[in-house]
Amino acid sequence: MSDSGHNAQLFSESSKDSLIVAASLHRVYDAGEVQVHALRGASLKVNKGECVAIMGSSGSGKSTLMNILGCLDKPTSGSYRLCGEDVASLGRDRLADVRNQTIGFVFQSFNLLARTSAQENVELPLYYAGASGRERRSKAAEALERVGLSDRSHHHPSQLSGGQQQRVAIARALVTSPKVILADEPTGNLDSKTSVEVMDLLAELVDGGMTVVLVTHEPDIAAQAQRVIEMRDGEIVSDVRNGQVGAES
Template sequence: MAIETLAPVQPTTEFPNADGPHPGDVIVTSNLWKTYVMGDQQVNALRGVNLRIKHGEYVAIMGPSGSGKSTLMNLIGCLDSPSKGSYWLNGHDVSKLNDDELARIRNKEIGFVFQTFNLLARATSLHNVELPLIYNGTPAAERTARARAVLESVNLGSRMMHKPNELSGGQRQRVAIARALVNSPSIILADEPTGNLDSKTSVEIMGLFDTLHAKGNTIVVVTHEPDIAEYAHRVITIRDGSVASDQPSSRITGQKLSH
């Protein structure tokens, strides 16, 4: 179930360009800041980030350690709230929601894929994929059927009763991707999805993201690796908490990006 789409926000004095989400937008940020207080110091991890990502886009957010890309990922993933600015996800302003409301949005609207897989060690692949459906109260028969279907879609139908220690790294990441897909989220948000995989398996997993994108999924990959970023169709580079560049990837332009 998608979030109800709200009417576009009117420009204000504080955010003169904050016209809010347009038809087809899934992620919109306006003057997004995140400030951490460390003793008597204030650290601005994000400094007025403006983004607009449409439904069906395949976007990489790239930057070195300390650039602010992980902070931006946490805000996009509704794992944290901004210090200032606005964030609309699927037409809904989520920047002012409380923790319980953010948890509900995360479950319904965002499919997470993590570098470390984050699978329950003693649970089967099927049960790991069912977890988001258990949390939102989906009846048992329906959640099992949906979990089986998405495991089949990532070519793990024969491994659904296996536990993580019985799977290869690539298979475990496929389970994580199936879990991300099971709620039919607005976006798939992948944080360094190949970070724990060898080169051959990384190519296989990025090929799976290509397949998912071709089926209409909106994919946002957060990475520090240029080669992984260029699997996407658009690369947003973050430096010192701001957007340093936003351009088509080399697979679209045919030219290697400079980072």
């Protein structure tokens, strides 16, 4: 199928349930003399309540796509609508609000603040949302309970295992009740046993109706998703629903 045909198909559908609508995203990095094309026209649509796994070897552009979807990076060209809003038109402050309210981002390297308790790490987004002290404490405690770490709320990241740290990071992503959780290789720094903990937690969220997009290069983890997108050289080469036979390309 040609690129333009694919796009036409994407936008012809009613986007009532579409949370993420990205069309022909390009991302070019200036690396001195040479230009690196990390994304070469990636288009995708994610509906509400879906769990999508993005797969691909390193350098395939999956992390770049994730950063653009998470409003951490901007595409060089192409359009990205999140909840019907054109992200390119948003200013710095509005983008910050989108990252705060609409998106919950989970990083491969956890990115927790060191020497800061789990509770305070989870409170961080609420602090920028302008929540009161009481609201922050109760919501953060609730999110920590949801990831099963109520008893660790006063521990610092260095006192927690990798799996526990990632669960704190997920609690932080959840605490503002976002519309979508974006997880960039959430199990990449974890061993297989703790990976299961984290994946179970994400599966639980999906069961609860949360939209989850995650990047992974482990097929068994991707297998748990309802839909698997494969990327190669900055392009989406397949988009398969699990249990569905055949691939489009």
